[in-house]
Amino acid sequence: MRAFISKEMIDKAIVNSKFKTSKMYFQLMNRDKVPSASVIWCSLSLPKHRFILWQASLKHLLSRDNLLKCHMQLTSSLCPICEVQQECHEHLFFQCQFAYQVRKGVANWLGSLIWPACFQDWIRWMEGKPKSLQQKIVAAGLAASVYLVWWNRNQCVFNSFSMSVCKAVSLVQDSIKARVTSLSKAKMKSTDIVFLRSLNLL
Ligand SMILES: [Zn+2]
Structure with missing residues (x-):
């Protein structure tokens, strides 16, 4: 290992007098953290939501366009939810109208009217670190929405069933409420408490 690790790399891995294994790992892997990592892996999001958001951000979910690239035989390449256009991320x-309505419903609930409307803007929008509780809730809302759109898509494929937009928005709200309930209110700022009450999360 000594052949690969320089003193400069060790110095870079030290933050506030503490050695950070993750910093050394990324140096050894010769790669930096992707700009959207903090939003994708936000601690307030459920682990399964983080995973699907990560896969969606890479366009790695097994959508029908990706299956066709793998030469899979499909009866249809259309979106299984609306059956109007080809399915892709x-x-x-x-x-898709379903995703649009879910996104709109969740964005209206969060009071965030800047939710991007296309994939590239969305990736750029995820760059940056959610620091405040409000920013973390928006990140968790995004992850939950993406998860539910993908879950609903799978229901359409395998069970010929699509949930309503209202149900999807309600499930996003429930998942965030469950996460917020586990947080210590003593550590919250008064502005956070006002925000959470405005969302009916407290
Ligand atoms: Zn569609």
């Missing part, structure tokens, strides 16, 4: 999470 852009369509599924942005152009």
